[in-house]
Amino acid sequence: MIIIEVTNARDVVRKQIGRLGERLIGKVADAESQVEKALIQEIENAFNEFGIEARILSVKGPNLKGTDSLQIPLQIREERDVILNN
Template structure:
C-alpha cells in the first residue's frame, strides 16, 4: 500500500493560477482537492499502461506525523478504481 501526503498543494495551485487567483485559495479553490485530482488522473494513466489494477482513495483529515505515525480520522473525498480491460 502506498500513502502519499502532498505537503505543498497551496504553492502548486498558486503557481498554476497566478497572483490574482491566489487570493481565492481556501475560499473558492480547495488546493488539496485540485492537486489530488490531478495526481489521481496521472496515476490512473500510468497504472493502465503497466496493467496495474488499483483503488485510489482521496481522503481529508489524515496526516502523517514523523516517520511512524498517521493521525486519523479521515473523510473520503473520492475513490477511483483502475482496472484493465481484457
C-alpha cells in the first residue's frame, strides 16, 4: 500500500490559476481534492502504461501524526478502478 499526502495543495492551485482563482476555488471547491483529482488522473495514466491494475481512493480524514502514526476516519471523495484495456 502506498499513501501519498499532498502537503502543498493551495500552492499548486495558486500556480495553476493564480491568487484570485485560489480564493474563488476555496469558496467553491476544496483545493486538496482538486489536486488529488489531477494526481489520480496522472497515476491512472501511468498505471495503464505499465499494465498495472489498481484501486485509487481520494479520502478525506486520515491524518499523519509524526512519522509513526496514522489516524484513519475515512470519507471517500473519489474512487477510481484502473483496469487494463486489452
